[in-house]
Amino acid sequence: QQQVKQSPQSLIVQKGGISIINCAYENTAFDYFPWYQQFPGKGPALLIAIRPDVSEKKEGRFTISFNKSAKQFSLHIMDSQPGDSATYFCAARVQGGSEKLVFGKGTKLTVNP
Amino acid sequence: EAGVTQSPTHLIKTRGQQVTLRCSPISGHTSVYWYQQALGLGLQFLLWYDEGEERNRGNFPPRFSGRQFPNYSSELNVNALELEDSALYLCASSPGTGWDGYTFGSGTRLTVV
Structure with a gap:
């Protein structure tokens, strides 16, 4: 089944704290796992992405951890800032050239000053 | 570089009407996706167009349709809203x-x- 389960639905973090969002999937026919950030009134913007042959990828304050055997991946936001307040979506690309992304339902992150 | 542009930004329609949404991709991009x-x-994935052809379709009824033009822009049509x-x-x-x-x-x- 092509499904990505994302948790939590909402998250409140203090400025400077670590935000952690988790995703899990069942279909092993995914070959690319991006995270998108969406601000109100805007379309989602690609934040960071990972392929299944890599266990971790870091870009600035954002890190993806990928556990292939557990079929789980997570986004860590270090030193969270109020400007990070947004909705975050994990996604997985169906392999085989379909170019289709299956999205989680999103996590609304609020970073308090 | 101009991003992906969509028009109109907002639309109000009555049940049963038809609507056409428009999209201009980034210059040089040949694939367009609708969600x-x-x-x-x-x-939720709707449609994928590449080089003027519909390549993949999500689980939506046939009243959702679209097309891609030679300049790679695209329209999404929804009938019987x-x-x-x-x-x-x-x-x-x-x-x-x-x-x-x-x-x-x-x-x-x-x-x-």
Whole structure:
């Protein structure tokens, strides 16, 4: 089944704290796992992405951890800032050239000053 | 570089009417994707066009259709609108090769009354 389960639905973090969002999937026919950030009134913007042959990828304050055997991946936001307040979506690309992304339902992150 | 542009930004239609949404991809991108973002449902894949052809279709009824023009811009048509079609419709584009995620537009907010 092509499904990505994302948790939590909402998250409140203090400025400077670590935000952690988790995703899990069942279909092993995914070959690319991006995270998108969406601000109100805007379309989602690609934040960071990972392929299944890599266990971790870091870009600035954002890190993806990928556990292939557990079929789980997570986004860590270090030193969270109020400007990070947004909705975050994990996604997985169906392999085989379909170019289709299956999205989680999103996590609304609020970073308090 | 101009991003993905969508028009109109907002639209109100009556149940049973038809609507056409438009999308211009990033210059040089040949693939266009359409997603529906309904409240609480995350992003649902609608359609993928590449080089003028429909390449993949999501689990939506036939009243959702579209096309891609020779300049790679695209239209999404929805016939016989229903109240549950109210959503943000997002268009994204990507290069034809070297796929590394989509770039989304800001979307068209469709309200069906």
